[in-house]
Amino acid sequence: MDSRSGERIYVEKFMCGYHNPFMSGTDIDAPKVYRFKNKEELFVDGDKLVSGIRDSVEAVVEKISANLDK
Incomplete structure (x- = not known):
């Protein structure tokens, strides 16, 4: 947003x-x-789930940054 x-x-x-x-x-x-x-396997390890969410957010931020640099 401006x-x-x-x-x-x-x-x-x-x-x-x-x-x-x-x-x-x-x-x-x-x-x-x-x-x-499956979803059951995903939710068994909470630490791994949170780590995956953090990595996903980082990947999105990197992509946005690259797109804005164009």
């Missing part, structure tokens, strides 16, 4: 890891360490 006008100056949809292939957006692959067979 701090003076309040207008949006950048909008993009990101999808990290698994997602619905019918949805559009910028795909960011999850590292293999964060790929799980």
Whole structure:
């Protein structure tokens, strides 16, 4: 958002890891360490889940930064 006008100056949809292939957006692959067979396996290790979320946020921020540098 522009701090003076309040207008949006950048909008993009990101999808990290698994997602619905019918949805559009910028795909960011999850590292293999964060790929799980099912939801139950995902939620068993809370520390790994949080680490994956943090890595995903970092990947999105890096992508936004690269796009804004263009």
